[in-house]
Amino acid sequence: MTRTGDQKLMQELNRHVILHTIRKNGPISRSDIAKLLSISPTTVTSAVNDLLKDGYVIENGTGVSNGGRKPILVQFSPNHRFLIGVSIDNSRVTIAEMNLDAEVRRRVDLPSNGKTGDEIIAFVLDAIEQFMQHYEDLAACIGIAAIVPGIIDAKNGVIRYNAKLRLKDVRLKERMEERTGLTVWIDNDANAMALAELHFGSFQHHKNLIYITIGDGLGTGVVVNGAILRGTHGGAGEFGHTSIDRSGSLCDCGNVGCFENYVSWPAIFSRIVSAHARGKQSTIMDMANGDITQITINTFLRALEQQDELATGIMKEVAAYLGAGIVNLVNLFNPEVIILGGNLSHKNEAMLDQVREVVLTGAMEILTEGLLIQPASFGEEIHLKGAAALIMQDLFHFSMTS
Secondary structure, eight states: OOOHHHHHHHHHHHHHHHHHHHHHHOSEEHHHHHHHHTOOHHHHHHHHHHHHHHTSEEEEEEOOOSSSSOOEEEEEOTTSSEEEEEEEOSSEEEEEEEOTTOOEEEEEEEEOTTOOHHHHHHHHHHHHHHHHTTOSOOTTEEEEEEEESSEEETTTTEEEEETTTTEEEEOHHHHHHHHHSSOEEEEEHHHHHHHHHHHTSSOTTOSSEEEEEESSSEEEEEEETTEEOOOTTSOTTOGGGSBSOTTSOBOTTSOBSBTHHHHSHHHHHHHHHHHHHTTOOOHHHHHTTTOGGGOOHHHHHHHHHTTOHHHHHHHHHHHHHHHHHHHHHHHHHOOSEEEEESTTTTTOHHHHHHHHHHHHHHSOGGGGTTOEEEEOSOSTTHHHHHHHHHHHHHHTTOOOOO
């Protein structure tokens, strides 16, 4: 005998799969959905009626008749519902309203001005509450998805550990749901960005990929056989905290010689400051009007475009380190694709070419056959695309948990 709970679960699964099918194949008739999924027309009709009622799909036109009435076609409706994406990093908080195609319709960027611990959490909660004051009614909002660097327990929505933001065992999902009354998803930023590439980006046909984000830190999302590799405590992919120099500098995580201390923006900035102190001339200082505190990643990237000697030299050194680290990832995971994202990678073809050269000559030859090393599909909006992907994986029944 089938239990009521089992029936409800099956209905919900059917609804997810049918919505995913409509999104990928619409406009499509109910009968074609039933044939495509090998399920009964009655099941499809019931699920589609629910989806129409909830605003996830709309009826749009008619199909070709096979002798009877022309079938009514249904298609995905990305603009009738929306979600709120939140990206928290070491220097700012971004909040955006997005439709169900992960297109940003409204956003705010807020510098966090060095806030850490309870102060940054309070800042995030206040910012979300203020963002939501724009809406008279949140009935059309599916929920909130927040991404954070560090070790995240995605199942329970807990920030287990983030060294730079001084966060440990923060039950962010619970606190956000209490504050907003909405359903909340939480995950590691690099994992979320890997999801975004799989479902919205240029790598939707790949099952084994590694997404590396390079900016204030170094994060990695690892996808194995179509599923995010999370590890026991949600800490798989902490590439930036693999130790490469036992005599190196102390890292925020408590270890010494961590990889991100050699390739992240703070490491590059430190090199620039050191070179300036030694009297090294560079257009970087000219761009910053002689003020070291005004030097940003964009300043450095502009200097690279102008083939500034200091910027070029630093980039070669960083690319050599990064390539050597990626060699290890290739030999460990044998991915189809390595994706380089983050502010430091955006429009940085010089770094990409140098990393490719190091990896293709350093990794095991058989593991580099057909290996792609590519820039991310999205620029600055990748964080928000990643946040949207967290909700989309549930809504469309993406099989992305492990």
